[in-house]
Amino acid sequence: MPAIRRYAVCGLSARGLASFVLPILGLTDRTDRTAEGGFGYGSDEDDLSGYAEVVAIVDTDADRVTEFNRSLEALGRAPIPFFAEYEEMLKTVVPDAVIVTSPDHTHEQYIHGALRHDIDVITEKPMVTTAAAAREVLAAERASGGSVQVTHNLRYAAAHREVKRLIQAGTIGRVARVVMDYHVDLRHGASYFLRWNRRRALSGGLQVHKSSHHFDLLNWWIGETPEELFGYGALNYYGPSSPHRAQRAEDPYFLAQQGSGVFPDEDSAPRADLFGLHYPDQYPADRPLYIYDAEIDIEDTYSAVARYPGGAILSYSIDFSSTWEGFRLSIAGTHGSIDLLHGRTVDGAALPGSDRITVAELFGPTRVVEVTAEAGGHGGADPLMRHDLFAGPSPESVALGLMATSTEAAYAVAMGDALIQSSTTHRPVNLPHLLA
Structure with a gap:
């Protein structure tokens, strides 16, 4: 030991x-x-x-x-x-x-x-x-x-590891185009606007807090870090201009989430986590937060396009008030394609066809790879990641490069930052320049 x-x-x-x-x-x-x-x-x-x-x-x-x-x-x-x-x-x-x-x-x-x-x-x-x-x-x-x-930890999910193995084995040739359409359901999405995440100064915006998670996964699949990124963003669902803005008793978000634990039952209720512990300093009971507050200064919808040195092009989009949670992924290579749907409804039911990887050869057959989620947090990803961190990397981890380096993490952050900058300036942003 x-x-x-x-x-x-x-x-x-x-x-x-x-x-x-x-x-x-x-x-x-x-x-x-x-x-x-x-x-x-x-x-x-x-x-x-x-x-x-x-x-x-x-x-x-x-x-x-x-x-x-x-x-x-x-x-x-x-x-x-x-x-x-x-x-x-x-x-x-x-x-x-x-x-x-x-x-x-x-x-x-x-x-x-x-x-x-x-x-x-x-x-x-x-x-x-x-x-x-x-x-x-x-x-x-x-x-x-x-x-x-x-x-x-997203790298560690069973389906994500299988996608990496397929790309690494050359199954679809060189990656040419990747499309990820991500959805965060109205329960999960609203929760970000009830916490410190809703202020850019505290989170970098969801482009950094949430999407850097996805950007790292995409970079890992592609096997490169991007050269340039361009994007747009908007606040469509939350904040003071929300089309759903209403008092709590009539608020569709609150009514849709009663019993989920996302919203405190009363404005004056102390904030507690899933373990029943409270946040008296961070979320005082006498200063309630709500999803239509004026201090919200981040976006809840955005899209990005990125270019990679090896020629791959990425298209990524996300919204935080969807009717379902998950993503559609399409990876086109010079010799074939990989498609994956991962998703569930707001109530937790798996979407039909979820977690089935379709692999199509450009001049050959199409096959389906069935993937079963493993036990543990984030579809079994968390226990595997913790084992790598505390006990040492497994042979599979070494072969797939599962443990993210600080440089890879820095590029994920830079992509989120670049997306915010591009949305403001309406110009593409050079990623290596941002990281000097």
Whole structure:
């Protein structure tokens, strides 16, 4: 067994809990709950306690961390040391690595702080919120004894790995054209406009927060990073000019999502996550957020076209108030094509034909590859990614290049940033120039 590494978690978010803290603590049995608020997550196969331990939590919300530690104590677990000051934690605890799962605009400070101390970083995507910040992280990493790993977990989904294998094997020749039409359903989409994501200063816009996730996946499939990008964006569904704007009792979004947990039941209700923990500092109960607020300054619909050095052309579009969730993918190569539909309805039912990869040879037969989603978060992607991060990459991971590098993560951010810039200037943006 490798030595157990010591990790500090920066930002006790729901994602941080689900993806890292609970698996590292070995709280993997969903039935392990108590009346006092204990919780479980995942499956026994996702127990990372043999590889890692959480030695500190850094957060601006002391009350949320206290609530979490009380839940641990209810399970007979020791509380995790809490630090409000990041530098104090780094000097006091001296972790082997930090895990950054805080709001996107804070990633940069945590990454740079760790790298200054030659400490490794695992950060949620997006790595940062602007191309300029990504450029600075790459420079800091080159000057540091620490490294930066970004959790682009979409690469790990079973269907996505199969698409990569087909391309890597030369099944369709050189990739010439890729089209991804992405949809975020009205429940999931509305949730972004009820959180900090709705402000560009905090998230970089959904072009960076959400689509950098997709851009990384597309770049990984194509096997290159793009040269140039052009795009448009608009705010069609949310904000003060929404055509659906109404009081809560008549609001179609609220009525469509009652019981889903996306909207608090009352304006004055404290915000809680899927584990029942609250956000008293980030989302005070006396300052409710709503999807029609004037402070919303990001887009909910956008499209982009990108060009790659090897000749491939990408067309990408997304909206955040759809009747379904998922995407249609078409990859055309010099010797054939790959098509994939992945989707579900708002109520969670799989769309007919979902997760069937159609492979057509240009001068040959057409076949269908059936793919079964694996157990675990994001269609089985999260457990595989965590194994790579904490136990070491699998042979498949090495063969497919599953672990995203900091440079690949920087290009994903730069594409989102370029999409925003292009939408404003109506001009194409050179990606290598953005990253110097």
